[in-house]
Amino acid sequence: MNSGFSSLASSAVLRRQQFLIRSLKGYSVSDKIRMEAVKCLSGGASLEANAESVLRTITPSLDPTRHKGQAGKIAVIGGCREYTGAPYFAAISALKIGADLSHVFCTEGAATVIKSYSPELIVHPILEESYNISGVNDEGKRDISKKILSEFDKWMERFDCLVVGPGLGRDPFLLECVSKIMTRARQSNVPIVVDGDGLFLVTNSIELVSGYRLAVLTPNVNEYKRLVQKVLGCDVNDQNTHGELLSLSKQIGNVTILRKGKSDLISDGEKVQSVSIYGSPRRCGGQGDILSGSVAVFLFWARQCNSAAERESTISRTNPTVLGCIAGSALLRKAAALAFEHKKRSTLTTDIIEHLGQSLEAISPAS
Ligand SMILES: NC(=O)C1=CN([C@@H]2O[C@H](COP(=O)(O)OP(=O)(O)OC[C@H]3O[C@@H](n4cnc5c(N)ncnc54)[C@H](O)[C@@H]3O)[C@@H](O)[C@H]2O)[C@@H](O)CC1
Ligand SMILES: Nc1ncnc2c1ncn2[C@@H]1O[C@H](COP(=O)(O)OP(=O)(O)OP(=O)(O)O)[C@@H](O)[C@H]1O
Ligand SMILES: [Mg+2]
Structure with missing residues (x-):
C-alpha cells in the first residue's frame, strides 16, 4: 500500500x-x-476524487504469505427466472479484480445457468419465487423461508461483503426472504452493497439500511428517482444535485450513496465526491452490475487498509465505503474506455469485464 x-x-x-x-x-x-x-x-461542495491515488492506496500487494480468502470473499444475492446475467457480471467482476472467492445465492432455475457461465463461481440455489410454491399454504411458506435463512446463515460469517440485488427480480416472497438475509447480515456487521432490485426492496423498506454505516446504495437514474421520491418526498432537482445527495444520505442515516450517471457522485452525508474519468459512450446493460461487484471488493480492501498502516493519511481518514465507491467507479470507467477502444459500437459488458485486470494493473502493478 x-x-x-x-x-x-x-x-x-x-x-x-x-x-x-x-x-x-x-x-x-x-x-x-x-x-x-x-x-x-x-471538498466543501463537491470534489473530483483523486481516484487513481485511492485505487493505488487501497489495493493490497500480492503477498505470498497470504492464504486463500484473505483478498476477499464476496457473495452476490441475485439471479431469478428473468435474470442470470446481472449476478454473473457482479460476481465475476469481483474475482477479476482480485477477490479470492465469489458466491452467488439465487433461485434453482437460475443456478444451473449461472454455473454454466463460469466454473469459478460458487452457486447456491436456495432462493424461491412465488410461482414455484403457489400450492403451498402460509405455514409451509414460513418453513421455506426459515430453511432459506438457515442455509444462508451457514455461510454468512465467512463473507467480507454482500451485494444484494443484481438480477434479483421483484417477487414478493423472494424479497421478503432477502429482507431477512439483510437483517441477519447487518446484525453481523457484514457490509452490504445494494443495487438493482435490492434498491427496489430497500426503497420500500428503508429501515433495512437506515443508519447502517456499512451499507452502500448504487442507484441508476430510475432507482435514484424512486429513492428521492420516497425518502425526501419530492422529485429529483437537477439544480441542486449535491445538496440533494447530501440530504438523501443524511436522511437515511449517513448511508453511502453512489449516484450513477455521466459523472458518478458519491456521498456519505458529509461531503460529495465525484468520479468523472472518461468511460464509454456505450450504455449496454450490465455496467452497473460490474460496478456493484467491484465496489464490494474495494470496500473490503479499504476497510482492511484503514485498520492497518497509514492512519494519518487523508485517504485512510476517508470513510472506507466512500473509498470503495470511488475505486469501483474509476476502475469500471477505465475498463469501459479500454473496451470501447477495441470494440467501438459492439462493446458489451463482457468486453468491459475482460479489461478490468489490465486497467487495475496500469494503476497498481502486480509486481
Ligand atoms: N443481463 C442481465 O441479466 C441484466 C439484468 N439487469 C437487472 O435487471 C433488473 C432491473 O434493472 P434496471 O436497471 O432495468 O431497472 P430500472 O428500474 O432502471 O428499470 C427496470 C424496468 O422496470 C420498470 N419499473 C420501474 N418501476 C417499477 C415498479 N415499481 N414495479 C415494476 N416495474 C417497474 C421500468 O419501467 C423499467 O422498464 C435488475 O435486477 C438488474 O440488476 C440489469 O443489471 C441489466 C443486465
Ligand atoms: N451518461 C453516462 N456517461 C458516462 N458514463 C455513464 C453514464 N451513465 C452511466 N455511466 C457509467 O456506467 C456505470 C453504470 O451506470 P448505469 O446507469 O448504466 O447503471 P445501471 O442502469 O444500474 O446498469 P445495469 O444495466 O448494470 O443495471 C456508472 O457507474 C457510470 O460510471
Ligand atoms: Mg443496475
Whole structure:
C-alpha cells in the first residue's frame, strides 16, 4: 500500500487552490465568490476524487504469505427466472479484480445457468419465487423461508461483503426472504452493497439500511428517482444535485450513496465526491452490475487498509465505503474506455469485464 500518495494528493489539491486564488486576483471577483471556489476545491461542495491515488492506496500487494480468502470473499444475492446475467457480471467482476472467492445465492432455475457461465463461481440455489410454491399454504411458506435463512446463515460469517440485488427480480416472497438475509447480515456487521432490485426492496423498506454505516446504495437514474421520491418526498432537482445527495444520505442515516450517471457522485452525508474519468459512450446493460461487484471488493480492501498502516493519511481518514465507491467507479470507467477502444459500437459488458485486470494493473502493478 502506498502511504506517500495521500500527501502528494493533498499537496496537489493545495497547489490547485493556490493557483485558483492567484488567477482570481487578476479579475474583479468578489471575495465571496473566491471563497466559494476554494471551498469547492477543498471538498466543501463537491470534489473530483483523486481516484487513481485511492485505487493505488487501497489495493493490497500480492503477498505470498497470504492464504486463500484473505483478498476477499464476496457473495452476490441475485439471479431469478428473468435474470442470470446481472449476478454473473457482479460476481465475476469481483474475482477479476482480485477477490479470492465469489458466491452467488439465487433461485434453482437460475443456478444451473449461472454455473454454466463460469466454473469459478460458487452457486447456491436456495432462493424461491412465488410461482414455484403457489400450492403451498402460509405455514409451509414460513418453513421455506426459515430453511432459506438457515442455509444462508451457514455461510454468512465467512463473507467480507454482500451485494444484494443484481438480477434479483421483484417477487414478493423472494424479497421478503432477502429482507431477512439483510437483517441477519447487518446484525453481523457484514457490509452490504445494494443495487438493482435490492434498491427496489430497500426503497420500500428503508429501515433495512437506515443508519447502517456499512451499507452502500448504487442507484441508476430510475432507482435514484424512486429513492428521492420516497425518502425526501419530492422529485429529483437537477439544480441542486449535491445538496440533494447530501440530504438523501443524511436522511437515511449517513448511508453511502453512489449516484450513477455521466459523472458518478458519491456521498456519505458529509461531503460529495465525484468520479468523472472518461468511460464509454456505450450504455449496454450490465455496467452497473460490474460496478456493484467491484465496489464490494474495494470496500473490503479499504476497510482492511484503514485498520492497518497509514492512519494519518487523508485517504485512510476517508470513510472506507466512500473509498470503495470511488475505486469501483474509476476502475469500471477505465475498463469501459479500454473496451470501447477495441470494440467501438459492439462493446458489451463482457468486453468491459475482460479489461478490468489490465486497467487495475496500469494503476497498481502486480509486481
Ligand atoms: N443481463 C442481465 O441479466 C441484466 C439484468 N439487469 C437487472 O435487471 C433488473 C432491473 O434493472 P434496471 O436497471 O432495468 O431497472 P430500472 O428500474 O432502471 O428499470 C427496470 C424496468 O422496470 C420498470 N419499473 C420501474 N418501476 C417499477 C415498479 N415499481 N414495479 C415494476 N416495474 C417497474 C421500468 O419501467 C423499467 O422498464 C435488475 O435486477 C438488474 O440488476 C440489469 O443489471 C441489466 C443486465
Ligand atoms: N451518461 C453516462 N456517461 C458516462 N458514463 C455513464 C453514464 N451513465 C452511466 N455511466 C457509467 O456506467 C456505470 C453504470 O451506470 P448505469 O446507469 O448504466 O447503471 P445501471 O442502469 O444500474 O446498469 P445495469 O444495466 O448494470 O443495471 C456508472 O457507474 C457510470 O460510471
Ligand atoms: Mg443496475
